[in-house]
Amino acid sequence: MSLSGDYAANMDSVTTCEQPVIQSPPSLKLELVAPQQLCGDLADAWRSIQSDNTNLESPYFDLEFTKAVARVRDDVEIAVFSDNGEVIALLPFQRASPHQAVPVGGRLNDSHGILFRSQFQKKFSARSLVEQMMKAANLDAFAFHALSQPDAGLKCFEFSELGSHYMDLSEGWDVYHQWARKNSVAIKRQKQKTRKMGREIGPVRFEFDCRDSGALETLIKLKRGKYQRSNTFDILSVDWASDLLREIRDIDLPGFKGLLSAMYAGDHLVAVHFGMLTENILHYWFPVYDPQFQRYSPGTELLLEVAREACDHGVTKLDLGYGDDDYKFRFCNGRETVSCGQISFSKLGFQVARQRYFLRQKLKGIPMKPLVKSVLRGVFPGFGQWNFR
Numbered sequence: 001m002s003l004s005g006d007y008a009a010n011m012d013s014v015t016t017c018e019q020p021v022i023q024s025p026p027s028l029k030l031e032l033v034a035p036q037q038l039c040g041d042l043a044d045a046w047r048s049i050q051s052d053n054t055n056l057e058s059p060y061f062d063l064e065f066t067k068a069v070a071r072v073r074d075d076v077e078i079a080v081f082s083d084n085g086e087v088i089a090l091l092p093f094q095r096a097s098p099h100q101a102v103p104v105g106g107r108l109n110d111s112h113g114i115l116f117r118s119q120f121q122k123k124f125s126a127r128s129l130v131e132q133m134m135k136a137a138n139l140d141a142f143a144f145h146a147l148s149q150p151d152a153g154l155k156c157f158e159f160s161e162l163g164s165h166y167m168d169l170s171e172g173w174d175v176y177h178q179w180a181r182k183n184s185v186a187i188k189r190q191k192q193k194t195r196k197m198g199r200e201i202g203p204v205r206f207e208f209d210c211r212d213s214g215a216l217e218t219l220i221k222l223k224r225g226k227y228q229r230s231n232t233f234d235i236l237s238v239d240w241a242s243d244l245l246r247e248i249r250d251i252d253l254p255g256f257k258g259l260l261s262a263m264y265a266g267d268h269l270v271a272v273h274f275g276m277l278t279e280n281i282l283h284y285w286f287p288v289y290d291p292q293f294q295r296y297s298p299g300t301e302l303l304l305e306v307a308r309e310a311c312d313h314g315v316t317k318l319d320l321g322y323g324d325d326d327y328k329f330r331f332c333n334g335r336e337t338v339s340c341g342q343i344s345f346s347k348l349g350f351q352v353a354r355q356r357y358f359l360r361q362k363l364k365g366i367p368m369k370p371l372v373k374s375v376l377r378g379v380f381p382g383f384g385q386w387n388f389r
Contacts, residue, residue, distance in 0.1 A: 029082050029083075031080045033077070034078075035066065035070030038067060046063045046115065049090065049116070049117045050063070057278065058148070058283065059277070060276075061111070061113075062278065066078065066105075068251065072244050072247055073240050077095075078090055078093075079091040079092075079093070079136070079137070081129055089114050089117065090114070091133055092104035092115075093133075093137075094106060099138065099141070100139060100141045100143065101139050102143050103145075105244070107235070108235070110146050110164070110319075113148050114126055125153050126154055127154055134345065140344065141346070141350075141353070143342045143343075144340060145340040146321075146322055146339075146340065147341070148164070148338050150337070154343065157342060158341040159340050159354050159357045160357075160361075161337050163322065164336045164338045165323075165331075166334045167307055169310065169315055170317070173308050176333065177304075180333075183333075186297070186300060187300065187304070190297060190301055193295075193300075194296065194298075196296060197293065198265065201266050201296075202264075204265050204301075206302075207263075208261050208309040208313075209261070210260045210272075216246065218269055222272070223286060223288045225291075245274055254279075259275050261274075261275075261305075263298060263301060263302045263305065265293070268293070269290065270289060270298040271290070271293075271301070272289075273285075273286065277310075277315070280316045280317065281318075282310045317334075341354075
């Protein structure tokens with residue numbers, strides 16, 4: 001892992017954007033630090049910045065998430081920006097290749113951006129900070145896929161905007177559940193299916209904070225099976241990805257914990273979810289159900305039970321993340337916007353990445369998509385693995 005000393009903020013304009021870069025003042029310094037240095041005053045500064053900025057409430061911005069990723073990968077670095085000795089911004093990242101970076105956690109990170117101390121966001125350009133980090137780290141490109149902080153200076157690097165879905169639980173469970181039953185027939189009828197599962201399989205019980213380590217291994221096994229049946233790249237076949245879940249599962253701190261929730265029918269584990277819980281946000285990360293119980297829709301019951309008990313724990317937002325999974329549209333009563341794109345020093349490199357993105361989007365809409373995916377996966381079983389290097 002390469003480390004650097006201080007770098008003055010003196011940046012050239014990236015050629016892919018015509019608008020000029022707002023130059024940062026000479027007082028702004030940058031240091032690239034290793035995860036082992038995230039302690040003491042630096043850790044305190046991180047927590048202070050996150051608590052100071054309401055845009056950084058997602059668990060992906062938490063110090064513990066970055067530290068967990070660093071325990072399963074050896075290429076995590078953190079750009080630390082300071083002004084007159086005060087830490088004012090941080091940007092954790094990892095290397096997808098020697099000269100290209102992605103947000104820390106890569107594709108497993110559903111919400112990323114610069115951790116900015118709020119009073120400095122107007123003073124310093126996000127674009128100049130990212131470009132400074134890229135030069136200091138000898139990077140040609142920084143790819144993002146769920147940038148959650150809109151910034152005019154980064155707009156020209158976007159490929160597209162995506163909807164990120166969440167369940168607004170701020171008015172309590174009863175208000176949300178009434179809305180959900182009114183807007184979804186599936187949710188309205190779910191209790192009938194659950195009672196039927198209880199009669200035919202066994203008594204149904206739910207554990208919001210399941211302490212059985214075997215349940216997480218069952219989740220990983222079921223999730224991998226689902227990826228394989230749908231001819232989607234099995235992200236949990238990548239060692240660091242599955243190890244990251246295990247690392248976070250062991251974190252149980254007042255402001256951040258890994259949360260494993262499980263639903264049983266008799267002796268059968270029918271549905272299980274693993275996510276991350278902060279003081280008032282639960283990120284719904286890896287849900288899965290046993291396909292042999294599909295007729296009872298246990299995934300729907302699991303999410304309802306997780307949301308209901310999350311309210312009792314002070315959660316006001318259950319974040320479902322970005323994507324077009326059907327259940328996200330059924331359950332969400334709130335949406336935000338995230339963006340994907342690539343910041344690049346090369347106009348050609350930017351255009352190649354942009355065209356590759358739109359080609360993939362076009363291929364998703366072709367007729368006979370399941371057959372094409374099946375053939376493609378049979379010929380290239382590792383197709384898509386580059387997203388999880």
